Amino acid sequence: MILTEERLQDLLDKSLAGLPSGTEWAVTLEGSIAEGFGNPSSDIDFLLVGRDGDDLPTMPTLLFVDGRRVELRTRSVHQLAEQLRAVEREAGRPGRLSEDLLNRCQRVLHSHPLRGHALVEEVKALLPVERFRRITADWWAHRARQSLRHATALLCLGESDEAADWTGAALVQSVKSWAAGLGETYLEPKWLSMQLDRAGRTDVRDRFWALESAAVPPGDAAAARARLTDCLDFAEELGLTDVPRRPERLTVARVPRVTTWQTGERVHVVRDGRDVFALGEDAASVWRSLVLGRSLPRVLADGAATGVTDPGPLLAAFLRYGLVRLAWKGGGTVTPALPLAAPPGPVTPPPSAEQPLLSVRGAAVTGSRAVDLLPLPADRFAASAMALVWSNVVVENAVEDLTGALQRGQRRVAELTARRAVHAALRGLFSAHGVNPLPADTDLVRRMDLLPAASGPIGVGARELLGRSVESARDGDALRAELRRFIALVRAAVGADSFPLSFESASTWRATLRLGHDWLRLGAHLGAELPIEEARDLLTANGAQPHQAP
Structure with missing residues (x-):
């Protein structure tokens, strides 16, 4: 660690002096400094553990002590036990395991006890570190697969720039899965370089950084495809299974509570009984051509058969707005997600500014390829x-x-x-x-x-x-x-x-x-x-x- 035991104890004494007296706490240091990372600007993250069964606040107390920023978090043994058990319960369903829960448990399990060592170790024993490594590796592997499948779909739809971005995300997720299996379970990617150094495999580290730094020029579909292929190869070398080599396994599926209503020539799509999207002429033709359950390449071909030029971006917009969804045969819905980012889900665009909004033949739209959200x-x-x-x-x-x-x-x-x-x-x-x-x-x-x-x-x-x-x-x-x-x-x-x-x-x-x-x-x-x-x-x-x- 970058701070000595003596320095940590001194910071802890000064931090606790500002808290109400009368509570006996076990204290453990968590976060980047406890992991062996950190720098002079890193927070000092103290977790105070109480035996009391009452639930304690989640929000930390932020202090400034001797020029360092200190965060004090409190948790009861009961709360920590529930968090660790919840991770174990969802171990076989990594898609349902929340990043926040996994992160909280990781910080506890890799923390450095400062006071009340026996109580801290009692909590840690509820989920063995070896077991947690496997759970975290599976969690990252699931996310890598989702990102790779999403990138494959975007390339198929002609969205090469977005596909390149998701390929980069999958690259990080793949190597994080591999590193987690070796004990590097810290979730935030910002310390990835140090994690790869500690893992001791220079061949993996160097290959990752070479792929990570490979630039894809904007609009260059061939370069985006080549990078995706390289990333798929690397992921398989790291042990990732069921990577998307065949886009035919991607299917376009129905989204519950999405309904279609046509008035005259105008097609309206209602999402979740709440949001109304009005489709322009080309967008409506592609929408009407959809046969749900077909493979993505087949759906794309059906859209092109309507005579609409370049239907891929329109299909991508339908996916983005949650009007249809992608599924992987045998693998459920494709739900890509980035760490420490907004949760995945349908995008809601800004409402259309067309005025007036409605005619007797349907809602007003901004153009032939419009997929406009109505401001009602x-x-x-x-x-x-x-x-x-x-x-x-x-x-x-x-x-x-x-x-x-x-x-x-x-x-x-x-x-x-x-x-x-x-x-x-x-x-x-x-x-x-x-x-x-x-x-x-x-x-x-x-x-x-x-x-x-x-x-x-x-x-x-x-x-x-x-x-x-x-x-x-x-x-x-x-x-x-x-x-x-x-x-x-x-x-x-x-x-x-x-x-x-x-x-x-x-x-x-x-x-x-x-x-x-x-x-x-x-x-x-x-x-x-x-x-x-x-x-x-x-x-x-x-x-x-x-x-x-x-």
Whole structure:
């Protein structure tokens, strides 16, 4: 160690002086200095062990003593015993063994007792060091396999730069597994150079550093593949088994609670009942080509058969966002992970900034290859979309009523009906921007500040129409013409300019029902509030009118 026993005891005395008296502690030094590593900036990590059965805080106390940073951690014998037993319980399932738990146990087992030696050794005896070496080696080997399989998949998908990074991770994990089998179980890779020096195999050490320093130029798929091959060879030489020589053993598998909903030509993918991804045209073609359970090379070929250029990065995005998963035949889901990093799992990208968010045909996207996350939870997305469709139905109904009122000279009815049409159109506008629940109809025109500035002219037009009166037939005709222009302006803004003229004919009504049914299915699946209770009958009838003969 870089500090003498006498110096450690002195630092311990001064550190304990600041703690409440009355507790008898066994004390052991853990961490890099106890391992024989460390430098003048390294923490002094004291673990205080109490016989009391009560659980003690996990958070350390940080002190500054004689120019050194000291961390005091406390654990009861009961807590330490539970941690060591938990490692033993999960020994046969390294994928479920957490890095934090393994690290805490490693530090205890390799610690240097300073006081209460008998109690410290009693705790250590609960998990023999030889057994812990095997568990740690298996844990690193599992991670190395996952990284190698992930790198193989990324190369297959044309993501060579990312594949090279995961190859580098696998290289470290492979040699850490080998070193752990020789007793070098300290988890943090920062002391790897000293661990390899102590292991005494200069051939392994030199081969590792040669591979580690081999640069892969950005975008050079051939160099990335060559480095992966070298890493696979090295891993096998170190004793790692079941390395991924055949990408055909990688399969694309289903992820629970990921569902697909198509509205018009737009494909929406809902993740975990919460997040909605909208796919551009090319992304949707590749998504629709997926046959889950097939090998990754076959899935890639299926994507290319759609005519989409370079489908690999789109498949990689689906994997990255957790819309599908990779599995290894006989080896479960591929879950790569890095030490001391964020836990593995699906990436959630920043929400799309497209405005408005929705149209009656589906969510807005940023491009043909887009896999855009909508800035709405799934239930609000569905509720907004249903409100958008229903508002357009109400607009068509109101315009029809307005036409009839004007034909009969019912001027006051015409005024109220025109206002109803304006309010319904505004409901559609707000819904297209994801506002849900909606403001009251009377408040809509005052809440235009919730929408982008480009919606300003619509607000001006709405205020003018809401103040119009009908004093003559000419006023009525002008009102109807201006209302139609206003509705066209709103629909152009929200992508509803192709909305069927619902009440013009049987065919346009059927088109309206089909459109509404697409959204109602998604809304019902997500438990979103339906716009009207009658909509349940449309669901029950699978999009047809309930009393219509086959």
